Amino acid sequence: MKILRRLRGANNEGVLLAVIIVVIVLMAFASPAFFTPGTFFSLARSSLVPLVFALGVLLVMISGGIDVSFPAIAIFAAYTTVEWSSEASFDPTIVGIFAIAIVIGALWGLLNGVVIARFRLPTLIVTLGTQGIIKGILLTYIGSTYISAAKLPDSVAQTGDAHLLDVPGAGYLHGMLVPVVMIVVVIWWMLKYTTFGRSIFAIGGDAEAARRVGIKVVRTQVILYVLVGALAAFGGVIFVILGKNANPQTLVGTELDIIAAVVLGGASIFGGRGSVFGTVLGVVLVQLINNNLVLVGVPSTWQRAAVGILLIVGVSIQALAAMRSRRQPVLVEEEVSKA
Amino acid sequence: MSGNDLIGLRNANQKLDDGFAGIISRIQVPRGAGRMVLLLVITFAFFAIMNPRVFLNPVNLQNIGVAAPEIGLIGLAMMLAMLTGGIDLSIVAIANVSAITVSSLYTAISVGGGAQTAESLSGLIILAGVVMGALLGAVNGVLISVVGITPILTTLGTMQLFNGLALVWTGGLTISGAPSALQMIGKATVIGIPVLFLILLIVAVLLAMVVDRTPIGRKIQLQGANPVAARYSGISARRTLMLTYIISGLLGGIAGLVFLSRNPSASADYGSSYVLLAIVIAVLGGTNPNGGFATVTGVVLATLTLQVVSSGFTALRLSAYEYAIAQGVLLIAVMIFDQLRFRRRRRASPGSSSETVAIATVKRGKDGTRP
Numbered sequence: 001m002k003i004l005r006r007l008r009g010a011n012n013e014g015v016l017l018a019v020i021i022v023v024i025v026l027m028a029f030a031s032p033a034f035f036t037p038g039t040f041f042s043l044a045r046s047s048l049v050p051l052v053f054a055l056g057v058l059l060v061m062i063s064g065g066i067d068v069s070f071p072a073i074a075i076f077a078a079y080t081t082v083e084w085s086s087e088a089s090f091d092p093t094i095v096g097i098f099a100i101a102i103v104i105g106a107l108w109g110l111l112n113g114v115v116i117a118r119f120r121l122p123t124l125i126v127t128l129g130t131q132g133i134i135k136g137i138l139l140t141y142i143g144s145t146y147i148s149a150a151k152l153p154d155s156v157a158q159t160g161d162a163h164l165l166d167v168p169g170a171g172y173l174h175g176m177l178v179p180v181v182m183i184v185v186v187i188w189w190m191l192k193y194t195t196f197g198r199s200i201f202a203i204g205g206d207a208e209a210a211r212r213v214g215i216k217v218v219r220t221q222v223i224l225y226v227l228v229g230a231l232a233a234f235g236g237v238i239f240v241i242l243g244k245n246a247n248p249q250t251l252v253g254t255e256l257d258i259i260a261a262v263v264l265g266g267a268s269i270f271g272g273r274g275s276v277f278g279t280v281l282g283v284v285l286v287q288l289i290n291n292n293l294v295l296v297g298v299p300s301t302w303q304r305a306a307v308g309i310l311l312i313v314g315v316s317i318q319a320l321a322a323m324r325s326r327r328q329p330v331l332v333e334e335e336v337s338k339a
Numbered sequence: 340m341s342g343n344d345l346i347g348l349r350n351a352n353q354k355l356d357d358g359f360a361g362i363i364s365r366i367q368v369p370r371g372a373g374r375m376v377l378l379l380v381i382t383f384a385f386f387a388i389m390n391p392r393v394f395l396n397p398v399n400l401q402n403i404g405v406a407a408p409e410i411g412l413i414g415l416a417m418m419l420a421m422l423t424g425g426i427d428l429s430i431v432a433i434a435n436v437s438a439i440t441v442s443s444l445y446t447a448i449s450v451g452g453g454a455q456t457a458e459s460l461s462g463l464i465i466l467a468g469v470v471m472g473a474l475l476g477a478v479n480g481v482l483i484s485v486v487g488i489t490p491i492l493t494t495l496g497t498m499q500l501f502n503g504l505a506l507v508w509t510g511g512l513t514i515s516g517a518p519s520a521l522q523m524i525g526k527a528t529v530i531g532i533p534v535l536f537l538i539l540l541i542v543a544v545l546l547a548m549v550v551d552r553t554p555i556g557r558k559i560q561l562q563g564a565n566p567v568a569a570r571y572s573g574i575s576a577r578r579t580l581m582l583t584y585i586i587s588g589l590l591g592g593i594a595g596l597v598f599l600s601r602n603p604s605a606s607a608d609y610g611s612s613y614v615l616l617a618i619v620i621a622v623l624g625g626t627n628p629n630g631g632f633a634t635v636t637g638v639v640l641a642t643l644t645l646q647v648v649s650s651g652f653t654a655l656r657l658s659a660y661e662y663a664i665a666q667g668v669l670l671i672a673v674m675i676f677d678q679l680r681f682r683r684r685r686r687a688s689p690g691s692s693s694e695t696v697a698i699a700t701v702k703r704g705k706d707g708t709r710p
Binding site: 119133136144263307318 | 428482486487488489491492493495496497498499500501502503504506507510511611612615618619622628629658660661662663664665666667668670671674675678679
């Protein structure tokens with residue numbers, strides 16, 4: 001029993017891993033074309049951007065909030081940087097591009113953080129508002145035109161072709177995997193071993209208790225949103241690099257899909273619970289389904305419904321388990337009310 | 340001056356005071372509604388002054404009346420879910436499925452039995468759309484009240500599911516065809532007022548009566564205000580939530596019919612920006628996202644205000660993106676304003692609790708979903 005419980009993991013990561021393995025096995029049986037390196041390379045490639053966004057969503061969710069402004073921040077930061085670079089015909093190298101975008105993203109995150117922490121407003125509604133503001137400013141004042149591959153700064157275009165591993169005839173592993181894996185590890189380490197990371201969990205668990213043990217709630221929240229803004233910008237630049245174009249109309253509208261993946265990964269929407277490993281698994285599972293449903297003969301129109309069913313089943317199991325574990329005290333309460 | 344005169348003066352004064360008090364108490368409508376009347380008047384006046392020729396044009400005013408109902412209905416559905424401390428992210432998906440149901444039923448019947456038969460059955464077909472909305476709402480209701488999933492997660496999932504099923508149903512295409520009765524309603528006006536707008540008003544009045552005057556409405560309010568108290572007053576959370584989401588789905592279904600009456604075609608991804616817009620409308624209309632407080636009047640006024648801003652922006656040749664900025668700024672400004680006023684009132688009263696409690700309650704939401 002003990003081993004089983006450990007395998008299951010604190011946030012049902014084990015269950016999720018088992019589901020992924022089952023899905024992979026089923027798909028491998030259904031289609032011989034599935035078990036090729038190409039499938040896994042494209043899975044890795046399509047998971048990169050959602051994964052970075054999901055990490056940001058995870059951090060906010062652990063702190064007890066919901067952020068829907070991250071796609072707007074991402075495309076704002078990436079598009080603004082690339083647009084400026086191509087307008088000024090100045091290429092600040094790929095590191096420079098990332099740095100500028102991250103600063104822009106962090107500034108938007110600061111706005112989110114200050115409004116949320118200072119005025120103590122519901123995070124969903126504040127970020128809903130900032131999403132509109134950010135998208136509006138981007139399309140009105142920065143630009144609304146599509147930047148094609150030819151007009152992208154050279155460094156961005158080159159990075160788009162950087163492959164980590166080339167398998168002739170089977171595809172390639174994209175070079176952006178390296179920074180994304182690094183970010184995943186850094187966030188994992190931060191959540192597990194730093195005071196800041198533990199503070200986020202504490203605030204999400206119980207903000208009042210966190211305040212009483214001496215955690216500076218407002219300051220932690222502001223830093224958190226700055227960090228999440230920076231993460232979103234990072235993801236936005238990777239999105240531009242992978243897509244080899246910059247379109248200001250994209251990304252916004254995908255926020256609920258990312259949140260769904262994070263929830264599937266075992267994070268609690270009430271805060272205080274969630275893990276980087278679970279989030280990675282959640283994103284991979286969603287991408288696995290999105291990418292390969294067609295391969296096993298299910299029409300692509302079923303993708304959304306499939307993810308929806310998966311999400312509902314996932315949260316139902318969690319809810320039912322929570323209800324069962326609470327049955328004891330409820331019974332006592334009922335007896336008291338009878339007496 | 341004689342004594343009599345003085346008494347007369349005093350009486351007159353007294354009468355005047357009473358009169359004023361009466362007027363003031365009559366003006367003092369609930370929080371959301373009062374503020375929205377002011378905002379609506381200000382925005383309307385602003386655009387009327389800035390560009391009277393275009394904005395005050397009867398055609399423009401009629402357009403406001405035609406465009407407002409669909410988002411108004413969705414906003415009302417969102418308000419109802421928020422009133423119990425929940426949220427309904429699936430409402431636009433429900434509206435679309437209902438529109439697709441009506442459209443494809445109509446097309447199927449007119450292919451099978453001729454256009455005449457389809458027209459004669461249009462009442463039933465329209466009813467099927469509304470029933471479909473209520474049915475999908477019931478799916479939400481079961482997941483929330485029986486299985487015990489938090490509303491936001493339930494509707495996040497069902498949003499994907501309903502939207503996904505709509506995609507499967509239509510194959511991702513826009514399907515066309517709708518009973519001509521619906522199209523007639525979409526175009527008809529009564530003394531210059533679009534019938535669609537009248538439908539919104541009628542639905543709003545009915546909903547207001549349900550929320551304020553019926554036992555179930557009271558239960559919905561109490562469930563949102565204090566689920567524990569509701570439980571100990573013998574209110575079944577399960578039945579209350581079930582009914583809330585069925586009504587919410589019903590409103591979504593009606594919104595789907597409005598989609599069709601404006602434009603006889605349906606698709607899975609119509610109005611994808613409406614989910615967020617509905618939340619904006621509900622909150623602007625004074626709905627407390629944590630439950631327990633909302634007014635139908637406030638939501639209807641908020642719908643009108645946003646529609647006035649939208650068409651006013653068009654009259655001033657501002658873009659849809661600038662409208663998005665205005666929406667965001669309006670939403671955050673109203674929230675901050677509310678919060679500051681709330682805090683000031685709290686500071687004035689003794690025994691205010693510690694600072695972070697507000698965050699805690701905001702974040703935790705109401706745990707009212709578990710029976």
